[in-house]
Amino acid sequence: MSVLGTDRRVLVLAFARMADAMGNSFLIVILPLYIASGQIAIDAIVGTSVLGVQVTESLLIGIALSLFGFLNSFSQPFVGRLSDRLAKRKAFILVGLALLGTASGVYIFVSSYWAVLVLRALQGIGAALTIPSTVALVNELATSASERGGNFGVFNTFRLIGFGFGPVVAGLVVDIWGYHAAFGVAVAGAFFSFLLVAALVSDTEETKSQAGEDLSIAVLGPGDRLLDPVFALGIGTVVMGIAIAMFATLEAQINARLDQPTYLFGLQFGAVTIANLVAQIPVGRASDVYGRRPFLLVGFLLLVPSTAAQGYVTTIAGMVVVRLVQGVAVAMVFAPSLALAGDLAKKGASGTTLSVLTMSFGLGTALGPLTSGYLVSFGFAVPFVVGAVLAVGATWLVYSQVDETLESARSLPFPK
Template sequence: MQPSGRPGGRSFDLATFLLAVVSMVLFVDALVYGMIAPVVPSYAHVMGASDLEIGLIFSAYPIVQLLTLMPVGALSDRYGRKPFILLGLVTLVISTVAFAISVNVPQLILTRGLQGLAASCTMTAGLALISEGAPPDKMGGTLGIATASQGAGIMAGPLFGGSLAEVGGYNFPFLVAAALTLAILSLTVIALRGYRPQCPGRVECGRTDWGEVLRERTVFAIVLIVVIWAIGIGILEPAYPLHMSENFGATASMIGAFFTAMSIPNVLSPPFFGRLSDRIGRKMLVVVAALLFAVLFSILSMMDSFTLLLLVGTLLGLTSGMLWAPSLSLTIESISRRVGKGSDGIATGIYNSAWAIGLAGGPFIFGLLVDPIAHTHLPGLLRHRGRGRDSVHMADHGEPGLSASDAWSGPRRCAESMDHGCAVLKDL
């Protein structure tokens, strides 16, 4: 696709349409990811699932993603974005319907894993498609819109799943999500008819020189920052509800308000910061955002009022939004300079893998840092990671051994590590 940038031109309209459609694809991916939290644990318990099996249902999605993100990215560089976006959407429709009608735990695990594979295809190829179609001076703003759509899907997922389950039962939200995905698939087929890749044969531009990629120091620095940033989020979600409960007597609604205060600016701000990075440069914006995140992250435990907590939570969400689009754009540009055009797939695969590794590793690190009680709490933390209402369950029921100071030692150390990643990037 070669958008001309002429406001009235056909290619400009195609680029805008593709951005809108890919944003919808990313939204529905994230929606499906988040919607199982309020409905699946109780349904799986009715099936007789153990806590470990419920953990496996939740873990199947990110595990498959981690295994497939970079291979899918490299393959999309070689064979094009279109087949992987369509494959991902078809797989998402089938797996979501299958998830809705599953009658035992192995079926739930298998179909959830297929949803993770679908997300790898659509996320990696979709982001690569819109990044390679965007003019260099507009890439940040374009990717900001796409990442905002992902954030909106994650934020809406639990509410979507829980509300529809109350109306129509367990199966209903998944069937509605499958129908929504099918509608988006139809739009995607229409949008991709006019898509022409920048490298038509995708032979020369589709070869991934891993040695060259690994020698790119800017990419190394960004991956380090993204992994630590995601670890911080992964630690924050189980640790902070416990901290709030012990120090403020926080209710589930107060904890929900804190995480909502983080989520809203994280969803709304990426387009703005993406456009800002197009104008003033990406590297310094990434460094400033990462340092601000580290500072805010480390002072959370010092807040002595709920109002201040909400303020810091809002600023944390804002700095996360400040990181998304500029750091992703910088990764794509750096790899493209090193290995040539057509490498956007592997760039988005590396970036998303770094985020997934950090997010999955956060709860493990949290458990290790609060040892010796890690073995008691870690399975529940992993199962409920990212679900504010469920994460506070342990604190509400007075589970022994975990103090707020223990829980908060992890975030402090994570913030210190973020500073190192920023120092590496500033030196480049």
């Protein structure tokens, strides 16, 4: 059964992911403030030196934000393979949501920085259990390649509604009701998602009957291509994640530079996601008609100036605008790249293949805060310039290594 042209089960997964993403995105805004507020003991750590690197508050915040992404990313290929092998997506999703929600509720009871790292690690593992299993189900629910981009566009739109509005609401909740209320919202998001999945989602018959045997991840490409196209897209996705996530660690510097309150930083952070969610469905459905590659190339090209500009704008409105442009760039990449990977995935191996991209995005969003937390010591603009340079390399990589996968794609004025 479909609703507005989309399988009802995809919409259920999308709503569940939206609620969970809103709760989890709260932490991106809350944790830097919570760690810097004095409620987490870091005075004994700040100012020390590790392997010649001076430990700063920004670096500690970057580590806390990045740890989630590292464990999330590096665990996803293993979870993807295991969910392919066992053909049980739902069980992985439920256990992951339980871990995410429980850890969010425990933050209010800890005062040690090391305890914060333990909770972030548990949440990273929880996300790794949830993400590849969810996107594999969305992929398997597409009855043909001409539906795949649309499915991922719808799914990502709802996910991004949660992720985009979460930071905006988080800033207001912290300012009005405090940190405990904000952590409570994160718990509620995970709990609501758990209930939706438990009641309305089941493993598909296709999943049960097509468990894959060959679950390896290809690195080298066919013929004269150096890299496998999905692996090449994975590298580009790492760069994209770095470019959008380096903003998070610099909350204090950006607020001071633009002389703005916390909720406006939340708006700027969420602007990427807001633009992304507006464009996701039309981009996903257009990629089912015109092909995946044109949108990928335009998206990576837009990522270059929109990232660099964040290091130089000096007005609140200017920062919102460049973050919105960056969000459009991400939208041009996200759904088409997942659809392309789904096109190439072997039967029964969706979890393994798609985990390359979900892992890469998680790795990028982990490296972004850590990178900016270190590079900002050389100048405010330096992290954003480095991100733009990496985006140039990602554009070339996709142009040279990724071919069109949709045989029925209509022609556009881009090289094939």
